[in-house]
Amino acid sequence: MLEAPLNTRKPSPERWFNRAYTIVYTAAIFALVYRHCYNLVYHPSFTTIFLLLADVVLALVWATWQAYLLNPIQRKVFPENLPKVVKESDYPGLDVVVCTADPFREPPVRVINTALSVMAYEYPTEKLSVYVSDDGGSQLTLFAFMEAAKFAKHWLPYCRKYDIMDRSPEVYFGSDSFFFPEAYQIKVMYETMKAKIEKVVDTGTVSPNLITDERWLKALDKWTPTFTPQNHPAVVEVLLESNEDKDITGHPLPNLIYVSREKNKSVHHNFKGGALNSVIRVSATLTDAPIFLVLDCDMYSNNPKTALYTLCHYLDPKVDPNLALVQFPQCFHDINKVDTYGAEHLPEIRTIPMGMDGICGTMFIGSGGFFKRQALLGSPASIGPSNIKEAKTHCLGNKSMKSDDILAVAHRVAGCQYEENTKWGLEMGFRYGSLVEDIYTSFRLQCQGWTSVFCDPERPSFLGNSPMALSDLLLQSKRWFVGFLEMVTSKHNPITYGFKYMNPIHALCYAHYNFRPFWAIPIVIYAFLPQLALINSYSIFPKVSDTWFPLYAFLFLGAYAKSLFEFLVAGGTFVKWRNSTRMWLALGCSSYPFSMVDWVLKSLGLSTMEFNVTSKVLDDDLKKRYEAGLFEFGVESPLFLTISIAAVVNLLAFLMGAIHVLKNGGFEELFAQLFIAGFGVINSWPIYEAMLLRSDKGKMPMMTTLKALGVASVVYSVSSLAF
Numbered sequence: 001m002l003e004a005p006l007n008t009r010k011p012s013p014e015r016w017f018n019r020a021y022t023i024v025y026t027a028a029i030f031a032l033v034y035r036h037c038y039n040l041v042y043h044p045s046f047t048t049i050f051l052l053l054a055d056v057v058l059a060l061v062w063a064t065w066q067a068y069l070l071n072p073i074q075r076k077v078f079p080e081n082l083p084k085v086v087k088e089s090d091y092p093g094l095d096v097v098v099c100t101a102d103p104f105r106e107p108p109v110r111v112i113n114t115a116l117s118v119m120a121y122e123y124p125t126e127k128l129s130v131y132v133s134d135d136g137g138s139q140l141t142l143f144a145f146m147e148a149a150k151f152a153k154h155w156l157p158y159c160r161k162y163d164i165m166d167r168s169p170e171v172y173f174g175s176d177s178f179f180f181p182e183a184y185q186i187k188v189m190y191e192t193m194k195a196k197i198e199k200v201v202d203t204g205t206v207s208p209n210l211i212t213d214e215r216w217l218k219a220l221d222k223w224t225p226t227f228t229p230q231n232h233p234a235v236v237e238v239l240l241e242s243n244e245d246k247d248i249t250g251h252p253l254p255n256l257i258y259v260s261r262e263k264n265k266s267v268h269h270n271f272k273g274g275a276l277n278s279v280i281r282v283s284a285t286l287t288d289a290p291i292f293l294v295l296d297c298d299m300y301s302n303n304p305k306t307a308l309y310t311l312c313h314y315l316d317p318k319v320d321p322n323l324a325l326v327q328f329p330q331c332f333h334d335i336n337k338v339d340t341y342g343a344e345h346l347p348e349i350r351t352i353p354m355g356m357d358g359i360c361g362t363m364f365i366g367s368g369g370f371f372k373r374q375a376l377l378g379s380p381a382s383i384g385p386s387n388i389k390e391a392k393t394h395c396l397g398n399k400s401m402k403s404d405d406i407l408a409v410a411h412r413v414a415g416c417q418y419e420e421n422t423k424w425g426l427e428m429g430f431r432y433g434s435l436v437e438d439i440y441t442s443f444r445l446q447c448q449g450w451t452s453v454f455c456d457p458e459r460p461s462f463l464g465n466s467p468m469a470l471s472d473l474l475l476q477s478k479r480w481f482v483g484f485l486e487m488v489t490s491k492h493n494p495i496t497y498g499f500k501y502m503n504p505i506h507a508l509c510y511a512h513y514n515f516r517p518f519w520a521i522p523i524v525i526y527a528f529l530p531q532l533a534l535i536n537s538y539s540i541f542p543k544v545s546d547t548w549f550p551l552y553a554f555l556f557l558g559a560y561a562k563s564l565f566e567f568l569v570a571g572g573t574f575v576k577w578r579n580s581t582r583m584w585l586a587l588g589c590s591s592y593p594f595s596m597v598d599w600v601l602k603s604l605g606l607s608t609m610e611f612n613v614t615s616k617v618l619d620d621d622l623k624k625r626y627e628a629g630l631f632e633f634g635v636e637s638p639l640f641l642t643i644s645i646a647a648v649v650n651l652l653a654f655l656m657g658a659i660h661v662l663k664n665g666g667f668e669e670l671f672a673q674l675f676i677a678g679f680g681v682i683n684s685w686p687i688y689e690a691m692l693l694r695s696d697k698g699k700m701p702m703m704t705t706l707k708a709l710g711v712a713s714v715v716y717s718v719s720s721l722a723f
């Protein structure tokens with residue numbers, strides 16, 4: 001080992017416990033399957049078939065989950081050792097792309113904050129370029145960036161001089177950090193700029209008298225009356241050029257470039273993947289840095305050293321030449337104390353990436369991923385193993401990025417027909433064909449032999465915002481699950497394709513993600529079948545004194561206890577775990593099954609896939625309710641209806657079952673069902689509250705409550721025919 005290593009890795013200590021537990025639990029699953037098969041042969045009924053189906057799906061998804069637990073690893077980086085390995089002047093260039101798509105759902109003020117936070121990275125500024133990919137083609141966003149370019153001249157030197165940690169101005173000025181003398185003046189500048197941008201967004205147009213620079217004024221001319229977000233020419237505008245633009249101390253500024261790719265209704269634009277591919281090409285024309293960081297517009301930098309952490313991997317003398325991605329976790333700044341919606345996604349941001357890192361590399365999760373640019377252009381075999389330092393850096397010679405011929409190329413490669421008859425989206429760049437372009441792309445890259453590492457420093461490197469309205473969160477999840485189904489049903493299925501081209505355990509890691517929509521099957525079955533049987537006093541599980549009962553108890557309690565253990569290891573708390581398991585059930589009755597319906601409709605050609613951008617607009621009222629731990633319903637949504645129906649059926653079953661047992665006995669036979677219905681009731685508590693007890697704007701809409709009661713009573717009546 002090097003005396004002064006840049007990074008270290010060590011296996012997580014809990015892996016032996018995990019492995020032993022997997023063996024014990026597997027044995028229990030086999031015993032259960034045996035019992036199911038026995039029942040199927042000797043006591044066949046529709047309940048036996050449904051329960052077998054539910055348990056088989058649960059077992060399969062559980063089995064794939066074990067892949068993450070086999071060999072989780074923890075990494076550390078030592079940026080203080082970088083100077084011993086490489087001179088600052090030899091650092092590779094870094095191109096950052098900040099994606100945005102809609103100025104009304106993604107307020108431009110927030111987008112510029114993210115951009116400013118990375119422009120202020122602790123990194124040689126002349127090697128740093130920030131691209132904003134405006135997929136909404138909005139002059140409002142361009143205007144915000146023009147303002148940000150001016151503000152950067154004051155903000156960047158301030159951050160550098162005082163070694164500020166929070167380099168998003170909104171965060172810094174909104175916090176109780178210590179303010180150095182210049183801060184007050186800069187704060188006024190920031191507030192003035194913010195008000196100006198918000199006013200422009202409110203009015204919806206940029207008035208020319210707000211712009212002083214001739215060149216920038218000309219850029220806005222592109223927004224002719226026929227310019228719409230879905231139909232417009234490419235716009236590439238260099239707002240800051242490192243060679244020319246200096247901050248107020250005379251220090252060079254990073255490059256700042258606005259890109260809005262051409263859109264035309266007749267050409268499919270492939271959502272975020274398409275936008276990123278345009279920026280890969282535009283940036284290759286202008287700066288061509290060997291490292292390419294992808295950020296969502298809300299994911300501001302929370303640690304200015306993050307790029308240096310990345311170098312600790314890429315510049316390690318012993319680095320795997322196929323290393324293509326250094327991924328940081330996606331953390332959120334606005335999640336309430338108890339994480340009502342389980343939106344921290346702890347298993348996804350820690351357990352899964354650490355587990356995959358120990359196999360052959362973690363996934364790309366859409367934001368916070370530092371790519372080796374070459375990996376996006378071809379396979380290791382076609383490109384040949386290379387060191388990031390040797391990667392050719394594009395040279396414009398003496399030419400400015402603003403020269404007409406260079407910009408002409410940049411506009412051409414951002415054209416919507418540029419990709420026709422090329423390998424873009426198929427074999428190059430971000431891959432098309434799934435709404436989870438991030439996971440799909442990393443799957444394809446890893447099948448080509450590229451690897452990745454997971455970097456999880458104590459202070460989160462990026463912080464984004466998470467939906468506060470349940471409807472937004474369920475829609476977002478539904479979109480992801482449709483994306484997974486697209487992967488499962490494509491030729492790049494993680495099992496059939498993955499087993500051929502990657503380590504089978506690694507393929508199982510992807511399979512777990514992709515199979516998650518199928519959780520709908522067991523969750524829906526367990527949300528209704530035992531309850532409807534209970535309503536009809538029909539026993540479907542072994543009674544308490546049966547020799548099989550302890551197996552059922554172990555499988556249930558063991559699964560929950562293990563999930564709690566993993567959650568705590570990942571850094572969670574008991575309450576957050578409880579909420580995330582509740583959310584899992586809610587998703588199982590809404591987003592998971594609806595994603596299947598969406599996918600079927602799309603496959604039959606009855607609907608088209610949409611990437612509905614998640615709103616990042618702050619609503620103070622909603623925020624208050626969310627912070628108080630309330631679920632936000634408020635709007636009518638079919639996703640709420642199914643959850644409500646399940647809640648009503650569980651309550652009804654629990655009450656009727658309890659009354660039956662009190663009157664007629666049979667507690668032993670019906671115990672398991674009473675327990676499941678009772679468990680459903682406890683988990684549904686926020687729904688009953690929202691239906692009956694709340695009067696705020698986030699309560700369950702009356703129409704949804706009535707519909708749920710109506711459907712539940714029909715289900716109740718029909719159920720008597722089945723048992």
Ligand SMILES: O=c1ccn([C@@H]2O[C@H](COP(=O)(O)OP(=O)(O)O[C@H]3O[C@H](CO)[C@@H](O)[C@H](O)[C@H]3O)[C@@H](O)[C@H]2O)c(=O)[nH]1
Nearest residue numbers: 099100101135271272275296297365366367436611613614
């Ligand atoms: O047509 C589109 C749609 C979206 N975006 C951008 O994509 C990002 C993610 O969109 P968002 O609505 O925030 O989706 P989320 O579901 O929150 O995103 C998660 O899931 C996506 C799909 O898996 C990943 O790409 C993201 O990085 C990941 O944070 C945002 O910056 C958008 O501006 C585009 O550029 N073009």
Ligand SMILES: [Mn+2]
Nearest residue numbers: 296298464614
């Ligand atoms: Mn997002």
